[in-house]
Amino acid sequence: MFKFNEKYFNGPENKNDLEKKIFKMILTLAVVISTVNIILNLALGLNFFTNLRWFFMLFISIFMMKSIQKDLIKFSYLKLSFYLIIIFFFLPLAWFQSGGSSNNVISYMFLLLISLTFLFKKPKLRNRLVLALLTVFVLIFTLEYFYPELLTEYSQQVQFTVKLVQTPIILTASYLLLLQFAEAYNHEKSKLGLSTKKLQMLNEKLKYIANRDPLTKKFNRRAFDQEIQKIFTNKLYLKMDIALILFDIDNFKDINDNYGHDIGDQVLIRLADELENTMPEDSLISRWGGDELAVICYKSEIETQKYLDDYYDNIKKISTEMNLKITVSAGMSRLKKGDRVNKLFKRVDDILYKSKEKGKNRYTVA
Secondary structure, eight states: OOOOOGGGTSSSTTHHHHHHHHHHHHHHHHHHHHHHHHHHHHHTTOOHHHHHHHHHHHHHHHHHHHHHHHTOSOHHHHHHHHHHHIIIIIHHHHHHHTTGGGSSHHHHHHHHHHHHHHHOOSHHHHHHHHHHHHHHHHHHHHHHHHOGGGSOOOOHHHHHHHHHHHHHHHHHHHHHHHHHHHHHHHHHHHHHHHHHHHHHHHHHHHHHHHHBOTTTOSBOHHHHHHHHHHHHHTTGGGTSOOEEEEEEETTHHHHHHHHOHHHHHHHHHHHHHHHHHHSOTTOEEEEOSSSEEEEEEOSOHHHHHHHHHHHHHHHHHHHHHHTSOOOEEEEEEEOOTTOOHHHHHHHHHHHHHHHHHTTSSSEEEO
16 A cells, blocks of 8 residues: 655665765875875975875875776775775885874874774774774884884974974864764764654554544544543543444435445545534544444533534534435443443444334434
8 A cells, every 4th residue: 555665764875875975085085185295295305205105195095086986896895905005004104204103193093993983884894904903003113112213213393394284184184084974974863863754654644544434534443442442441431421322324225226325425424524523522433334433422421412413403404415315313322330342332232223213313312
């Protein structure tokens, strides 16, 4: 009956596209950082060997961006290859070429940790990469301590200039990465809220269909049985006035035979609608059977009879409007102490047939 839209129930939409977007941004940042550092090193008069790592990073980043655009290599392999190169080749080289722990390489490690957390969803792989990063850091830090001669030394002025340029770049890159993660989180949160709302709406719609008669749109026998069962389970009839009314349309078969089932359906709909318009708002109006209607009215017996009198007057108007002889027989009884469901319905059903025996077009109270 319903066609569910799978995009609301299959988890994050275009998850791989989002990861590609983040990875492309990381590669773009790598290109920018590499280019800025190459220009800076040339301006400071540093030798070509100092720029070797940045040329390598520039080449790798551009190559991977092209690979993603042309779909040359599987995306998961590209990601993994990039971070393995960074961890095992670029970081050690950059560490010793840039002066060791006095440089900005540690800041770049934080960038790596941030991006690793988002781009690698599988815990085992992510944890292994983080462990590899920490291991490499401990190793190069230890080598620096025992073999300081491995480090390339720079003057304080050069270190100051490099840090002055690189630090804002690193902070900006960190901000942009975190901003992307925040937007991705808010996007998924918004989608989850939308999915939840749509699921609630679908549940409400299913609940409505499950409890409604498709012709009259009033409650069906199932919903009626649930309500009456709740009344007896909670013994509500001992705390408040409740009346049960059963209606049966007189000579309904003759209406169907003489005027057609479409007219018969219209009679049912009009009588059910009029019940809803006439009875108190908190009443439960139900199509009990083929040509039978049932009402649970939360009023006293005397008050309920007043509503029934109005309903019978309105049936005359419906009969005139439809140019048909439409009459209804009914039985009404308040719920009494000691009642059971079967006992109550037998009593009301019996008095309904008394109305029929007395000539129809009336209600009887017991």
